[in-house]
Amino acid sequence: MMWVTWRQHRGQATACLALLAALAVYAIIEGTSMRSAFSSDGLTGSCLARTQGTGCLNGTGAFMNEFGSEVNIAFWSVALIVPGLIGVLVGGSLVARELEYGTWRLVWSQTVPRTRWLAVKLALVTGGLIVLGAAMTAVIMWYRAPMDQLTGRLIHNAFDFEGLVLTAYILCAFGFAVLAGLLIRRSIPAMVAAFIPWLAIRLVVEFVFRPHFMTPATGPVSANCTSPQLGCGYGISSVPQITGHIGDLVLSMNPGNLVTYQPADRFWPFQFIEAGIFVALTAAALGATIWLLHRRAHWTALSPALPPRPPTGGAAGAAGPGFRR
């Protein structure tokens, strides 16, 4: 069964490796120039030290001018949909292709029962996607490291690709697509039908739920930060506690210079919570798929692969019995 799974998915595996390679090439080129700019802008050593305030402001500004929009906006918008695309492209055809081409009759009539067939395939493909997600995360984390030193990691564009959540996003889209494939029985519509709710959930979690994963902390803004959104926003390692906000509006200054925020050291708890949500959705979708495949008895009437057959010569019912001579 391992070989069967590999044989059916090796094309996808190759495509995923190519994608990973392209990402790595981009990350190495951009990451290297980001690193040299980082030091030439003087953003090293004491400048980034805990107690520094505005010392690095010029360097930070120059660095953000050069890389800010590319790394934080362009890359983010691409990387927002890529995990979903990977997931639905791999998952959409996993069951649907068998139903689409009628090969379910072949593969489910072998001695291996179809629920085991599905369980093995899901386990192996899920494992492959976890490896892919981890590798992509590692590449992106290395690439973003200079930027993260300035912005912290508990902001949208860093949080979404670092740690655990990227892998969880891929798995969730995969799970949705496998289930949609079983229900819709066609690969491409299943991919679309899975991607749309995936993206909706992904954005709703990011912008609605994520700021409330934990009760925000409230505290005074550090003395040097007169303008947290700007000065501290691109600040220094003491400041990412403030800049490390999650959500757009968690930061609310009050007259007493107090700020409500999600401290940057909550990065990992937040990662676990968000990854947990998506892994739970994945498990629900895949569990439903196995259950439906086990329970649902008939596919015949629904398989689109069999066109109506034109009557052949000698077909029953085509002519009378021909009794009369």
Add this chain to the structure above:
Amino acid sequence: MAEHDAGGSVQALRTERLGRRYGRAWGLRDCTFEVPAGAVAALVGPNGAGKTTLLEMITGLLKPTEGQVSVFGQTSRAGTAATLARVGYVAQDHPLYRDFTVADMFRLGRAMNPGWDQQLAAGRMDTLDIPLKRRVKALSGGQRAQVALTMALAKRAPLLVLDEPIASLDPVARAELMRDVTAVAAGTALTVLISSHVVAELERFCDWLIVLSRGHVQLAGPAAGLLAAHRLLTVPRDTPDAELPGRVIYRDDDGGHSGVLVRADPARPTAQEHPGWQADPVSFEQLVMAYLQRPAPLTTQDDPAPAAQRPGPNMKELPR
């Protein structure tokens, strides 16, 4: 009339009041028949008669709504390895993975079937001159059918089920495939069940007949016995059914004479004794057609005993 052993030995295939409902409509109902070990049985019926539904239940792909299937005495449970292992199945249109090579298909067969016979599979491809390295999409329709058949054979299941194996093939490939199936069945202990709506092709190869129409078994039994038991009569048009020697299966009254297919009653005199009557043996195709075209409404409650338990050729007898 051929007598087949219905009670003593274990039947290769036995269905008991098998039924499958799709939503509110029954795709197949009250389907009872047997196929003895070693038989090559033809399951004949028009499209939509429920043939595929029946075969999928026999294979273990589809769970019956009611009734049960047993294969060599073992009751089948849909979707379990034990049930799936007993039946080799070639589905309609011979589904295979298009981008697999023939060798890949066989490797899949080996990976998914403990009893896989690689020697048989490779040997058949050698005989048929189908290269193992060729991709499925590069094969002709006949070659694909042969690969699909080989996969089912190499599974080494005692019962082989073929769903419309020849419908999509040209006449040459049809004859070749049917010859291969019957040769294998004759050379091994294999029991074969072939569904088809192409009646003519089956006559030469099948020794057991099951006629299915409108979701019900119309006729089931040994082909030779059924043919011997039926007569095709040409009688004057006003002859009432009651005077005919046997039970009227189908009657065609267009014209001066009536063409009547009767199931002969051995206790009654044959038609030859009547002046102006003519009696002929019935052909396989005429027999099937007559049962398929019977206008009688089909009810089943009059038949409490499974048809297979009756002596002689089994037949689903229905009220007229």
